[in-house]
Amino acid sequence: MSTAPLNRRGFLGRTALTGLGVALAGSVNALVRPAFASAAPGQAIGYGPLVPDPNRILSLPVGFSYTVVSRSGETQLDGGVPVPSDPDAIGVFARPGGSTLVTNHEIGSDEPFGVPALDGLTYDTGARGGTTTTTVGADGTRQSQYVSVRAP
Numbered sequence: 764m765s766t767a768p769l770n771r772r773g774f775l776g777r778t779a780l781t782g783l784g785v786a787l788a789g790s791v792n793a794l795v796r797p798a799f800a801s802a803a804p805g806q807a808i809g810y811g812p813l814v815p816d817p818n819r820i821l822s823l824p825v826g827f828s829y830t831v832v833s834r835s836g837e838t839q840l841d842g843g844v845p846v847p848s849d850p851d852a853i854g855v856f857a858r859p860g861g862s863t864l865v866t867n868h869e870i871g872s873d874e875p876f877g878v879p880a881l882d883g884l885t886y887d888t889g890a891r892g893g894t895t896t897t898t899v900g901a902d903g904t905r906q907s908q909y910v911s912v913r914a915p
Contacts, residue, residue: 830903
C-alpha cells in the first residue's frame, strides 16, 4: 500500500473508478442496502410525500419544519458585513443548548458577497471563498455568525 499523499489527479482517478463500479453494479443500492430496504411489497418507506412550501424555500414532509437562520447578502455577520454568497455545504455539530453550523461558501469572481478577509484567518488574499460559523440556540434562533476561514 502506498503512503504517498493523495493529489488531485489521484483523487479524481479513484473517484472515476468508484463511479464506474457503481455504474456497472447498476446503482448504489446494489452495493449497499439500507436496513429499511427489506420492507414488505406495497409498504411505504420514508417520511411521506413532500408538502409544497408556500414560501418556496424548502418543501418537507408533514410534521417537519425549518427555520431560516441567515440569508446571503441580507443577514449581517457579527462584524457588520453581509453574509457571503453561495453557501454550498453545511456541517452541523451539536453543542449544549443548541448547535454550531459551519458553512462553506464557494465564491466565484461574479458573486456579490465574498468572505471578508481577516488577519490570521485568510489563507489566500486573492480568493473570496471560505467558511462562516453560526451558533444557534435549541429553538433555532441565530446567536452569532462569523468568518471562520477565508481560503481558495
